[in-house]
Amino acid sequence: MSNASAREFNTVPAGNPGVESPLAWSYRQQKVSSPASAGVVLREKALLGHMVLRGGAIVLDEAVRQVLGMSLPAKPNTITRDEAGERSIQWISPDEWLVIVPGGEEFDLEHRLRESLGDAHFSIVNVSGGQTVLMLAGDHAREVLMKTVSFDVHPSAFPVGKGVTTIFAKATVVLRRASETEWELVIRRSFADYCYRWLLDAASEYGVDSQ
Amino acid sequence: MFYIHCPYCQEYREEEEFHPRGQGHLMRPADPDNATDEEWGDYLFFRDNPRGIHHELWVHSVGCRKFFNITRNTVTYEILETYPMGEQPTITAESEKLRKEQGVQTADGGWQTIGAQPDSRALNEEISS
Ligand SMILES: [Zn+2]
Numbered sequence: 001m002s003n004a005s006a007r008e009f010n011t012v013p014a015g016n017p018g019v020e021s022p023l024a025w026s027y028r029q030q031k032v033s034s035p036a037s038a039g040v041v042l043r044e045k046a047l048l049g050h051m052v053l054r055g056g057a058i059v060l061d062e063a064v065r066q067v068l069g070m071s072l073p074a075k076p077n078t079i080t081r082d083e084a085g086e087r088s089i090q091w092i093s094p095d096e097w098l099v100i101v102p103g104g105e106e107f108d109l110e111h112r113l114r115e116s117l118g119d120a121h122f123s124i125v126n127v128s129g130g131q132t133v134l135m136l137a138g139d140h141a142r143e144v145l146m147k148t149v150s151f152d153v154h155p156s157a158f159p160v161g162k163g164v165t166t167i168f169a170k171a172t173v174v175l176r177r178a179s180e181t182e183w184e185l186v187i188r189r190s191f192a193d194y195c196y197r198w199l200l201d202a203a204s205e206y207g208v209d210s211q
Numbered sequence: 212m213f214y215i216h217c218p219y220c221q222e223y224r225e226e227e228e229f230h231p232r233g234q235g236h237l238m239r240p241a242d243p244d245n246a247t248d249e250e251w252g253d254y255l256f257f258r259d260n261p262r263g264i265h266h267e268l269w270v271h272s273v274g275c276r277k278f279f280n281i282t283r284n285t286v287t288y289e290i291l292e293t294y295p296m297g298e299q300p301t302i303t304a305e306s307e308k309l310r311k312e313q314g315v316q317t318a319d320g321g322w323q324t325i326g327a328q329p330d331s332r333a334l335n336e337e338i339s340s
Contacts, residue, residue, distance in 0.1 A: 076219065076221045076222070076275075077220060092275065093274075093275035093276055094219050094275065094277065096275075150225040150227055164220075165274050165275070166224070166274065167225070167228060167273050
């Protein structure tokens with residue numbers, strides 16, 4: 001497989017068309033705000049650049065070091081982030097990584113990665129339109145997750161910097177611990193509304209702020 | 212619910228994340244053009260259904276999405292080991308039988324046999340001498 005001739009397609013159209021995140025409809029339907037007492041805070045990190053990198057760890061590591069200035073996480077279920085915390089690379093499987101960058105950077109990044117990788121055996125897929133990131137924080141965020149995922153979310157089993165693909169209320173999410181207080185859920189576009197409404201329901205007893 | 216160790220994620224995950232895919236270590240006929248109907252039939256349709264140790268193919272479908280092998284006891288449902296594709300099991304029906312027959316060593320240095328089969332007694336005497 002040669003990627004030198006691979007066609008690149010910028011999924012962001014020219015001009016300045018209106019864009020809507022996968023959760024735009026859900027927000028219009030149901031936005032909850034109880035700022036003072038909210039035990040759970042939900043925020044969408046909308047319209048980021050998501051990319052799936054597949055290939056051998058050594059070749060990909062060299063390329064992302066050169067292009068992004070970050071190393072590829074070699075240890076299963078871990079994430080590396082840049083200093084600003086805006087760009088991240090997550091281990092998904094032994095030959096697959098999820099790269100999330102600020103929206104708009106993904107096309108240029110894909111181009112530079114392809115250039116750097118040359119004829120190596122790899123695949124890069126821009127999945128920005130297929131998923132979105134939901135940030136979950138607040139004093140009761142962990143309780144909400146305990147009701148929702150079978151994975152152990154206790155700090156001893158789920159330290160900051162860990163990320164797993166797991167079952168979330170019968171749907172699939174990538175669950176990431178971004179910091180001591182913040183969790184990130186990478187959810188599929190088609191499940192976004194379902195996950196959002198599940199979270200509103202599960203968090204209602206603690207008070208939710210999804211402004 | 213089972214807690215299954217994924218050899219690729221290198222940690223235990225809930226059973227809900229996995230799917231069984233039947234008998235493991237199935238070998239496609241090496242020379243498909245010259246394989247007999249019987250060889251093809253065995254490969255495609257016939258599967259072992261043992262009482263006891265069974266080697267199975269499972270997939271971590273919600274997770275790393277990799278296939279791997281499980282050695283499982285079909286009587287007790289006990290999962291004895293999980294190992295990546297391309298590796299061979301360390302526990303087999305033969306090794307389990309041997310372990311049971313040898314039984315546990317008692318304090319006086321003799322052997323106590325579980326099941327007390329006549330042929331295993333001979334085996335024990337051979338080992339303890
Ligand atoms: Zn796995």
